[in-house]
Amino acid sequence: MxxxxxxxxxxxxxxxxxxxxxxxxxxxxxxxxxxxxxxxxxxxxxxxxxxxxxxxxxxxxxxxxxxxxxxxxxxxxxxxxxxxxxxxxxxxxxxxxxxxxxxxxxxxxxxxxxxxxxxxxxxxxxxxxxxxxxxxxxxxxxxxxxxxxxxxxxxxxxxxxxxxxxxxCMCVSGQCYFSAMLGGRSGNRGYCAQTCRLPFKVDGCDHALSLKxxxxxxxxxxxxxxxxxxxxxxxxxxxxxxxxxxxxxxxxxxxxxxxxxxTMENLKNVFSRTGFTDGYYTNHLGHHMFGYRKKEDVVSATEKLFREIRTSYKDEMQRVPLKGKFTLRENESPTFEVTDGKNVVITTCDDVKGEKALKVALSEEKAVSQLSKTGGTPYYFSNIETEIDEGITVPISFLNKIRREVLGIMDSKRDFDYNYNFTMPEIDFTPADQRITEKRAEVRKIDDKIGNDYDLIFVPITISDEDLEKVKKKCSKIGISVPRGLFGREDKIIEKLKEFKAKGINDTLCNNLGAVYFCKELGFNVHGGEFLNITNTASVLWAEEYGLDDILVSIEITDEQINALGGNIKRGLVSYGYIPLMLTRNCPVKSGRKDCRTCKKHGKMQDRKKYEFSLYCDGNCVEVLNSVPLNILSEINKKFFTFFTMEKFYVENSVEKVENYGENNGKRSQTTTYTRGMYFRGIK
The missing domain is CATH 3.20.20.380 (Copper homeostasis (CutC) domain)
Known part of the structure; x- marks a missing residue:
């Protein structure tokens, strides 16, 4: 192995x-x-x-x-x-x-x-x-x-x-928009402000988003x-x-x-957040996984500790084994042949020849001892063979010299060249007028408030037959929203999708590459969601090439970037709803030693400025929703192509009446009832 x-x-x-x-x-x-x-x-x-x-x-x-x-x-x-x-x-x-x-x-x-x-x-x-x-x-x-x-x-x-x-990170990597939405610094762009390490309060805990x-x-x-x-x-x-x-x-x-x-004590002292956790690997989630950096964690990382650790790696680790063969004949130039198993180096010195020893001849033991002195290099000799004529010698300084030469040449041979053949591709950035004019919605909560003016409604995969019939009365075309968090339940979701296929439902909204793969394999019309993070023409072309029907672009690109995208696949954007800022596998509610059921499908979490963030739990993963809804409904025809709009109803099923729309430029404040997201202000 x-x-x-x-x-x-x-x-x-x-x-x-x-x-x-x-x-x-x-x-x-x-x-x-x-x-x-x-x-x-x-x-x-x-x-x-x-x-x-x-x-x-x-x-x-x-x-x-x-x-x-x-x-x-x-x-x-x-x-x-x-x-x-x-x-x-x-x-x-x-x-x-x-x-x-x-x-x-x-x-x-x-x-x-x-x-x-x-x-x-x-x-x-x-x-x-x-x-x-x-x-x-x-x-x-x-x-x-x-x-x-x-x-x-x-x-x-x-x-x-x-x-x-x-x-x-509390959030599944690649699915966090907290830093971008609140501060314009995108984790997906390398500028994460570590928003999750700030105080977020859930009953019983003040750091509900910070893991050990x-x-x-x-x-x-x-x-x-x-x-x-x-x-x-x-x-x-x-x-x-x-x-x-x-x-x-x-x-x-x-x-x-x-x-x-x-070693373990050094590792803990050099950096930790109240210790470590193995909760995900052992599948043992809960409050014991939460922690944040406290004073005792900081003071344990002393300069004395750092000096001790630096001492441990001050010398080369001799990790490359070599085999050698040294040959010394009378009146002939000596040779030293060395191999690392792949490269072979043979060094011969013409200005030195084997000669009769006046006092002590060069022994095999002495030659091997001298040639094996590889300190200060990454090499060590596992074996050196010798062929030395009886009574012959060379100066010891020569053995040192030939060893240094052969190791230097070995360095140059091991510093290899892959000779990659890189052909710079051509990119067609011509903006494409590819849009869908139909109106869509993704709905989590099914009730009588669902509007009947949608061309396609995506419902949760957990929808009951009774609720499915309710939606059918409102909209003739229904699709299934596949969960982003597929941990440990991919096979069950595939079986459930087969049941929906048998009922005549042929559309899926996919926000994970795994979901894209199996929905395509099952023969569904695959609609790419905004959490596939499509931010450029190359990704639009990939979606087209892979066979997606259409896509929602990332919520992290601006109106200008959206309108400039090339490719021929139809595309749109999210126009309304409480945007999930995080996808987590460990529930924030558990940070306070509470049972996950406490959140009752959509509990609340509060930040240090008293904003409340809803928690939407599907029993496998939790989504942390923004404190205010995205709303750009009045901007669609002014700023964008006539895109189809995806409206997301996670904690309510009707678009709230927005007073004085357009004030505050979409900035969050205690009186703001909406946000325009990142479509107009952009991100780092």
């Missing part, structure tokens, strides 16, 4: 060194653009080349993250970044944007693509979709249990990467046994000492089967 990869974060070259010298098999890092950690130091292309050379010599891989959503104006620059990164000999690219990934794969098929956790993939179907697109690895959602991970590993031949240590850091390093051998390829450590924003501590803990567990008390 291949050992599980230890994958370390690197926000700087200092972190690369700390990771490699502590035992990492790979590092992941961001460039100065298109990285989900914009505030990390990140790497220039010169630094990236230095890093790949340093790592490849030491048997360590380098993965570059371009895991943000990309706008049309940035696509060409983003592709140029990939081209330059390929010239630096990266081992793989980690991406979020589905359209950008599609273009990169066509431009450079030999470059390994890893699907970022920002793609929200947590089902077998989602992993299948990525594999069909050419991805070689998927970074699964942090919220998955052991059984859910194993199910994918057992049924699909694709590399799986799991976060084993570091910060836990994830740590499942103790389960490394178990993950390896079920087929996980890579154990990923979170923390590109953190210090090199943190990186070293986390890598060392993983290395000890993998190589020794246990983590020393000292």
């Amino acid at each position: 291949k050992k599980i990869e230890i994958l370390a974060p690197a926000g700087s070259f200092e972190s690369v060194i700390s990771a490699v010298r502590s035992g990492a098999d790979a590092v992941y890092l961001g460039l100065q653009d298109f990285s989900a950690r914009k505030e990390a130091k990140n790497f220039s292309f010169e630094e990236l080349k230095e890093t790949t050379s340093y790592c490849h010599i030491r048997n360590v891989k380098v993965y570059v993250t371009m895991n943000t959503l990309i706008f049309d104006r940035e696509l060409e620059d983003a592709l140029e970044c990939v081209k330059k990164a390929c010239e630096c000999n990266i081992d793989a690219l980690i991406v979020q944007d589905i359209g950008f990934a599609n273009m990169v794969h066509k431009a450079c098929p030999s470059l390994h693509l890893h699907g970022s956790t920002q793609m929200s993939v947590h089902t077998l179907s989602g992993a299948k979709l990525l594999k069909e697109m050419g991805f070689t690895r998927v970074v699964l959602s942090r919220e998955m249990s052991r059984e859910e991970i194993k199910y994918i590993a057992d049924n699909l031949d694709i590399e799986l990467e799991i976060f084993v240590h570091g910060a836990l 850091d994830n740590s499942i390093i103790y389960y490394l051998d178990d993950m390896e046994s079920i087929g996980v390829t890579s154990a990923k450590i979170e923390g590109r924003m953190k210090r090199p000492e943190y990186v070293a501590s986390a890598v060392k803990a993983c290395y000890e567990k993998r190589e020794k089967g246990f983590i020393s008390t000292a």
